Amino acid sequence: DTGVSQDPRHKITKRGQNVTFRCDPISEHNRLYWYRQTLGQGPEFLTYFQNEAQLEKSRLLSDRFSAERPKGSFSTLEIQRTEQGDSAMYLCASSDRLGHHNEQFFGPGTRLTVL
Amino acid sequence: GENVEQHPSTLSVQEGDSAVIKCTYSDSASNYFPWYKQELGKRPQLIIDIRSNVGEKKDQRIAVTLNKTAKHFSLHITETQPEDSAVYFCAASRIPGGGADGLTFGKGTHLIIQP
Numbered sequence: 574d575t576g577v578s579q580d581p582r583h584k585i586t587k588r589g590q591n592v593t594f595r596c597d598p599i600s601e602h603n604r605l606y607w608y609r610q611t612l613g614q615g616p617e618f619l620t621y622f623q624n625e626a627q628l629e630k631s632r633l634l635s636d637r638f639s640a641e642r643p644k645g646s647f648s649t650l651e652i653q654r655t656e657q658g659d660s661a662m663y664l665c666a667s668s669d670r671l672g673h674h675n676e677q678f679f680g681p682g683t684r685l686t687v688l
Numbered sequence: 689g690e691n692v693e694q695h696p697s698t699l700s701v702q703e704g705d706s707a708v709i710k711c712t713y714s715d716s717a718s719n720y721f722p723w724y725k726q727e728l729g730k731r732p733q734l735i736i737d738i739r740s741n742v743g744e745k746k747d748q749r750i751a752v753t754l755n756k757t758a759k760h761f762s763l764h765i766t767e768t769q770p771e772d773s774a775v776y777f778c779a780a781s782r783i784p785g786g787g788a789d790g791l792t793f794g795k796g797t798h799l800i801i802q803p
């Protein structure tokens with residue numbers, strides 16, 4: 574599968590625990606995005622990387638949220654001290670700046686449930 | 689920041705009829721407007737997009753129109769089929785593909801095709 578992949582697909586955790594999600598973008602896509610989607614809503618933009626540089630992080634929901642893309646390939650999103658309100662689908666997307674359409678391709682998402 | 693409003697939230701049409709979904713945006717600097725289709729439990733997938741330098745774009749049964757003066761854009765699906773049933777999201781950004789602003793999504797329209 575050459576599309577965007579995310580791991581794990583589902584995560585159940587207890588309130589207060591830390592969780593980390595991984596996203597593998599389409600090979601050679603230099604742009605990577607993280608979004609959060611709650612039930613009945615559209616995806617909400619969280620943060621953006623161009624190669625390894627995080628160019629926008631002010632939309633991260635709180636200082637408990639952080640993201641990295643150390644080598645400009647895969648990315649991780651970490652949530653510390655999880656709260657029940659963090660329960661949502663976390664989507665990753667990638668795009669190619671040089672691509673014709675600049676389309677963002679989405680991964681299948683990681684569904685987080687905080688008990 | 690950008691705000692995207694989408695209507696209606698639910699749309700039920702008879703198979704073979706046309707469906708129209710409308711969105712408005714607030715940031716006059718936005719110039720890229722994609723539409724995504726999301727089936728239940730699946731990832732969002734781009735179905736069509738339009739940039740601000742054109743007023744209309746068609747792809748088989750799907751068309752999008754853009755009125756920059758009024759800051760609204762619409763999705764038109766003709767000859768609807770059962771497989772068109774899904775949630776449709778409009779989005780907007782200042783840079784084609786999203787850039788550091790990401791995409792701002794509407795809340796979605798649940799399209800139901802009645803047999």
